[in-house]
Amino acid sequence: MSFAHLQIVTPGEVITTDTSFLRGHGTYTGSSGELIASVAGVVERVNKLLTVRPLRSRYVGEIGDIVIGRVIEVLPKKWRMDIHARQDGILMLSAINLPGGVQRRRTVSDEMNMRSFFQEGDLVSCEVQQFYQDGSMSLHTRSLKYGKLDNGVLVAVTPSLIKRSKTHFQMLPCGVHVLLGNNGYIWVSPPLPEAAAVMEADDAAAA
Amino acid sequence: VHFTVFYRGFDSSPSIMPVEFISPEGLRLDGRRFNELRKVSCKLGVVSKADGSAYVEQGNTKAIVTVYGPREVIRKAQAEHDRAIINCEFGMASFSAMHRKKSGRPDRRGIEMARLIQQTFEAVVMTQLFPRTQIDIFVQILQSDGGQLGACMNATTLALIDAGVPMRDYVCSVHAGCIENTPLLDINHQESMAHGPDMPVAVLPRSGKICLIQMDAR
Numbered sequence: 001m002s003f004a005h006l007q008i009v010t011p012g013e014v015i016t017t018d019t020s021f022l023r024g025h026g027t028y029t030g031s032s033g034e035l036i037a038s039v040a041g042v043v044e045r046v047n048k049l050l051t052v053r054p055l056r057s058r059y060v061g062e063i064g065d066i067v068i069g070r071v072i073e074v075l076p077k078k079w080r081m082d083i084h085a086r087q088d089g090i091l092m093l094s095a096i097n098l099p100g101g102v103q104r105r106r107t108v109s110d111e112m113n114m115r116s117f118f119q120e121g122d123l124v125s126c127e128v129q130q131f132y133q134d135g136s137m138s139l140h141t142r143s144l145k146y147g148k149l150d151n152g153v154l155v156a157v158t159p160s161l162i163k164r165s166k167t168h169f170q171m172l173p174c175g176v177h178v179l180l181g182n183n184g185y186i187w188v189s190p191p192l193p194e195a196a197a198v199m200e201a202d203d204a205a206a207a
Numbered sequence: 208v209h210f211t212v213f214y215r216g217f218d219s220s221p222s223i224m225p226v227e228f229i230s231p232e233g234l235r236l237d238g239r240r241f242n243e244l245r246k247v248s249c250k251l252g253v254v255s256k257a258d259g260s261a262y263v264e265q266g267n268t269k270a271i272v273t274v275y276g277p278r279e280v281i282r283k284a285q286a287e288h289d290r291a292i293i294n295c296e297f298g299m300a301s302f303s304a305m306h307r308k309k310s311g312r313p314d315r316r317g318i319e320m321a322r323l324i325q326q327t328f329e330a331v332v333m334t335q336l337f338p339r340t341q342i343d344i345f346v347q348i349l350q351s352d353g354g355q356l357g358a359c360m361n362a363t364t365l366a367l368i369d370a371g372v373p374m375r376d377y378v379c380s381v382h383a384g385c386i387e388n389t390p391l392l393d394i395n396h397q398e399s400m401a402h403g404p405d406m407p408v409a410v411l412p413r414s415g416k417i418c419l420i421q422m423d424a425r
Binding site for chain 1: 259277337340368369372375
């Protein structure tokens with residue numbers, strides 16, 4: 001695979017002087033309208049949009065990404081999670097699946113017993129729901145395939161190594177269940193029967 | 208001709224010797240000409256746990272910088288709603304200078320260096336892209352032979368680039384001095400002690416803008 005077509009830039013380098021291009025992430029406009037790189041990385045062009053993808057970066061999320069987060073703090077009606085991004089993720093009490101799959105309004109007793117769902121230090125697999133104004137992520141576990149993770153090993157890698165694909169729940173041939181979080185956290189665990197059932201239903205729906 | 212005081216041996220008795228900072232042929236103490244830099248080498252990603260790190264050697268001066276962030280602000284009261292805050296901590300290793308330093312509280316000079324680095328990079332890093340976050344810069348001098356601030360600026364630039372923090376441009380920095388009416392580039396420790404000025408300058412090369420200029424004199 002040849003890399004000759006890749007344009008690698010560093011901060012301050014002029015990417016193009018053509019002012020018709022749109023400015024994406026990793027770039028800024030100079031005084032005479034030229035596009036200048038602000039990070040060190042590879043220039044990516046989609047039609048008229050130019051972005052520079054940095055070689056190394058913290059996790060920058062997109063809606064629909066699967067992430068694995070660790071609960072840092074329990075706040076009124078929400079949990080603060082470390083997802084190895086620039087800001088902590090927020091998991092609202094209204095955005096989790098109650099045990100038993102029952103659908104009802106969250107009561108005051110749910111609020112008082114938040115630690116019975118997730119405590120500080122728990123690992124939770126969830127999906128990115130939306131972004132707040134300041135760029136922090138709102139997470140949800142509104143599906144049976146998400147929830148607290150136990151009985152396994154967490155491996156942390158840099159987020160740029162995880163490619164976005166249709167299924168992030170993988171079963172390796174050696175009988176090990178792997179969950180590849182888009183934020184670089186990978187969960188390795190023994191196969192679980194209910195997770196396998198959900199994965200089969202997902203594959204059937206995707207096919 | 209300049210005179211300089213040398214401490215000879217272990218008995219700390221001073222001995223005065225004449226020192227030729229610039230020989231008649233125009234060579235400095237280490238054989239450089241007035242406008243020659245010392246040998247520079249740098250490495251990125253030396254600390255794998257950090258978001259970004261860099262190690263820079265300029266002659267015998269060695270600096271290592273680690274960068275964490277942008278990440279969640281640790282002290283909520285300091286968070287800025289519209290931009291990232293930059294924290295810088297500067298330290299010189301106890302074995303870095305000629306005499307061993309009992310490292311304890313950061314001294315005034317260290318706090319000043321940290322403040323200078325923080326102010327310089329606040330102007331260069333695009334902090335308005337990351338509200339409510341902080342960027343931590345930890346600077347450590349492993350060996351000092353003059354030009355510490357310059358080496359730290361260069362190493363911090365590389366560490367921030369390694370961390371993927373958006374910046375307007377590189378920050379390039381070097382020290383200048385003047386001895387016997389001759390301007391000297393990239394002075395080492397001995398030259399900075401020669402009763403002449405020590406002027407660190409930091410510029411943004413693409414625009415030529417100066418982001419730091421300072422003058423000390425011993």
